[in-house]
Amino acid sequence: MCHLKNKEKLVHVTLRESSRRAAVISAASLPTQSRATCLQRGFTTSTQPLRSDNKVTVHFINRDGEKITVKGSPGDSLLDVVIDQDLDFDGFGACEGTLACSTCHLIFEEEVYKQLGPVTDEEMDMLDLAYGLTDTSRLGCQICLTKSLEGMVARVPESVSDIRQSGDGSS
Amino acid sequence: MLLMTCKPDRATLKYRFCQWSVCGRAPFSSCSPKVCIVGAGPAGFYTAQHLIKSRQDVEVDIYERLPVPFGLVRFGVAPDHPEVKNVINTFTQTAQHSRCSFYGNVNVGTDVSVKELQQAYHAVVLSYGAEGNRRMGVPGEDLAGVHAAKDFVGWYNGLPDNRKLHPDLSCETAVILGQGNVALDVARILLSPMDMLKKTDITQPALDLLAESRIRRVLIVGRRGPMQIACTIKEVREMVNLPDTRPEMVAADFKGIAEAVKEVPRPRKRLTELLLKTALDVPTEKEQEKRSKASRVWGFRFFRSPVEVLPAPDLSRAAAIRLAVNRLEGSGEGASAVPTGEVEDVPCGLVISSIGYKSLPIDPLLPFDSRKAIVPNTMGRVQKTAGVYCSGWLKTGPTGVIGTTMNNSFDTARALLEDMDSGALDVSSAKPGSQGVTPLLEKRGVKPVEFSDWEKIDNEEIKRGVAMGKPREKLLSVDEMLHVART
Numbered sequence: 273m274c275h276l277k278n279k280e281k282l283v284h285v286t287l288r289e290s291s292r293r294a295a296v297i298s299a300a301s302l303p304t305q306s307r308a309t310c311l312q313r314g315f316t317t318s319t320q321p322l323r324s325d326n327k328v329t330v331h332f333i334n335r336d337g338e339k340i341t342v343k344g345s346p347g348d349s350l351l352d353v354v355i356d357q358d359l360d361f362d363g364f365g366a367c368e369g370t371l372a373c374s375t376c377h378l379i380f381e382e383e384v385y386k387q388l389g390p391v392t393d394e395e396m397d398m399l400d401l402a403y404g405l406t407d408t409s410r411l412g413c414q415i416c417l418t419k420s421l422e423g424m425v426a427r428v429p430e431s432v433s434d435i436r437q438s439g440d441g442s443s
Numbered sequence: 444m445l446l447m448t449c450k451p452d453r454a455t456l457k458y459r460f461c462q463w464s465v466c467g468r469a470p471f472s473s474c475s476p477k478v479c480i481v482g483a484g485p486a487g488f489y490t491a492q493h494l495i496k497s498r499q500d501v502e503v504d505i506y507e508r509l510p511v512p513f514g515l516v517r518f519g520v521a522p523d524h525p526e527v528k529n530v531i532n533t534f535t536q537t538a539q540h541s542r543c544s545f546y547g548n549v550n551v552g553t554d555v556s557v558k559e560l561q562q563a564y565h566a567v568v569l570s571y572g573a574e575g576n577r578r579m580g581v582p583g584e585d586l587a588g589v590h591a592a593k594d595f596v597g598w599y600n601g602l603p604d605n606r607k608l609h610p611d612l613s614c615e616t617a618v619i620l621g622q623g624n625v626a627l628d629v630a631r632i633l634l635s636p637m638d639m640l641k642k643t644d645i646t647q648p649a650l651d652l653l654a655e656s657r658i659r660r661v662l663i664v665g666r667r668g669p670m671q672i673a674c675t676i677k678e679v680r681e682m683v684n685l686p687d688t689r690p691e692m693v694a695a696d697f698k699g700i701a702e703a704v705k706e707v708p709r710p711r712k713r714l715t716e717l718l719l720k721t722a723l724d725v726p727t728e729k730e731q732e733k734r735s736k737a738s739r740v741w742g743f744r745f746f747r748s749p750v751e752v753l754p755a756p757d758l759s760r761a762a763a764i765r766l767a768v769n770r771l772e773g774s775g776e777g778a779s780a781v782p783t784g785e786v787e788d789v790p791c792g793l794v795i796s797s798i799g800y801k802s803l804p805i806d807p808l809l810p811f812d813s814r815k816a817i818v819p820n821t822m823g824r825v826q827k828t829a830g831v832y833c834s835g836w837l838k839t840g841p842t843g844v845i846g847t848t849m850n851n852s853f854d855t856a857r858a859l860l861e862d863m864d865s866g867a868l869d870v871s872s873a874k875p876g877s878q879g880v881t882p883l884l885e886k887r888g889v890k891p892v893e894f895s896d897w898e899k900i901d902n903e904e905i906k907r908g909v910a911m912g913k914p915r916e917k918l919l920s921v922d923e924m925l926h927v928a929r930t
Contacts, residue, residue, distance in 0.1 A: 362493070362853055363489070363846075363849045363850070363853065366529070366530050366533070366845065366846060366849060367526050367527060367529050367530065368526075368529040368532065370526035370529060371526070372524065372526035372527045372529070373527070373844070373845065373846045374846060375846050375849070393680070394677075396713065397675070397676045397677045397680065397713075398677065400675070400676060400709060400710035400713060400714075401675060401710070401844065401846070403850075405709070405710070431849075431850045431853070
């Protein structure tokens with residue numbers, strides 16, 4: 273079910289582009305290491321019935337401090353949720369969930385953070401580049417929804433401001 | 444996710460009714476604020492994206508010197524890092540937006556002046572990046588066998604200006620000066636197994652030359668110590684894990700590091716720990732086996748600055764590099780390298796200088812800080828020049844990854860929007876936009892490449908790539924690009 277969903281997403285993606293890209297995307301980039309993250313980690317709905325109420329509520333706090341409540345499906349990554357729900361976070365998910373940037377950086381409460389599972393070196397390497405890194409930071413493209421995360425809160429941190437840039441210049 | 448950062452059809456609270464009341468019955472498009480952006484790399488596109496998303500009336504034109512867009516995403520990002528290039532998808536969406544137009548093959552500075560752009564547009568954003576090199580400033584720098592990393596990277600990535608580089612890879616040792624991510628990319632491309640490289644979009648001439656390469660040892664040299672290294676951990680890990688290679692470091696370079704690493708923030712700590720492990724730890728059995736079979740060697744060398752490139756006896760090319768030995772004064776990111784007076788000569792046939800890109804001024808009338816090699820600005824507003832802004836490396840200097848540039852560009856866009864809102868930037872009178880520029884270009888015999896023309900080039904490259912088993916085979920000259928664009 274989750275696997276299908278990833279494929280559907282890819283097809284959906286390719287339909288938005290001109291048709292000649294379709295062949296390239298399906299051949300060359302399917303599935304990249306993080307597109308199939310949730311699938312690879314076994315976060316599928318294969319053991320659960322296909323029901324419309326099989327949803328997980330997630331609250332995002334945006335950069336203006338506003339709380340936005342949405343629902344995702346078990347097996348979705350938090351990046352998937354942000355995209356599917358058309359949430360308007362500037363620059364979120366630039367590399368499209370392939371662990372090549374840190375723009376899907378999210379901050380969690382301690383209790384939730386503990387439930388999110390282990391962090392791979394690969395994720396940690398990119399997280400290390402995120403502005404405003406905390407001990408309860410994760411990359412949204414690596415967090416897979418499960419029913420036990422019902423009601424979780426994820427805060428979108430500030431991105432780098434101009435003032436910091438002029439002094440530092442590095443990422 | 445392609446629509447993530449660009450929401451063209453969504454009404455925002457920032458929609459300005461005052462634009463309508465000022466213009467009365469004039470046609471919508473002639474009243475809308477018109478912004479032109481110089482440079483179609485990440486900075487240009489992210490600035491455009493933010494402007495278009497934030498105001499429903501802004502029209503953005505992006506001018507680009509080359510027939511092809513995307514700047515360093517196309518010509519800088521390493522061929523074996525295709526995921527980093529995913530941002531091209533969001534840039535493509537922006538370019539295809541009804542309020543955005545791409546004009547390739549237009550050189551701002553020679554084909555059209557900044558002043559002419561200022562007359563045609565309400566605002567001009569300079570996002571043309573850094574196409575020059577920071578020189579080492581040492582004797583022998585111009586000998587054959589010495590290249591700037593920017594040019595070497597441009598060569599394997601198909602930048603038209605670098606296609607005739609023909610680096611000589613027949614020597615055993617290559618020395619790279621600088622330890623940023625660009626230096627690591629160069630080292631990795633020099634030492635990667637062919638069966639990894641041949642599946643990437645590296646150019647075929649580069650692949651052919653690398654296949655014949657006799658380079659077996661790459662040293663990546665920095666002025667300061669392990670804790671000042673500028674690259675990021677992902678790139679170091681890629682070197683450590685590179686098949687058929689083994690690391691070779693100098694244990695003495697790491698004296699005192701294991702102690703010092705305890706007190707630093709996590710990112711620096713993890714990176715340093717990886718370096719320590721690679722340099723000093725007894726390898727696992729599996730790793731030992733890999734090392735014993737490896738045919739290629741790489742290593743960091745610390746506390747060394749270039750003082751001279753020494754020529755071969757016939758003076759035709761580089762044969763060694765003379766390095767000054769430094770000691771560190773202070774600690775942490777601000778530590779400085781102080782020469783001790785000692786020097787060390789390292790025989791090598793290829794010297795790659797990876798000490799920084801450098802922005803260049805494109806118009807003598809615009810302010811330019813030649814010491815920092817940036818356009819002087821405050822929050823992206825060019826100093827003493829109303830209506831002109833800058834974003835990307837031109838604004839802050841040539842460091843940072845795409846994410847850094849993204850935030851930098853959003854900041855400039857915000858400053859511009861703020862100025863529109865406050866009236867600091869006067870958008871009340873109509874400006875012609877591209878209609879004020881294209882006649883000038885026509886008169887000068889310059890024919891812009893539109894985005895749909897780029898798509899023809901894109902199609903052709905992908906088609907050629909399929910034949911080679913690669914994501915694309917890049918067109919290597921401007922002439923060839925224009926030929927495909929015009930057909």
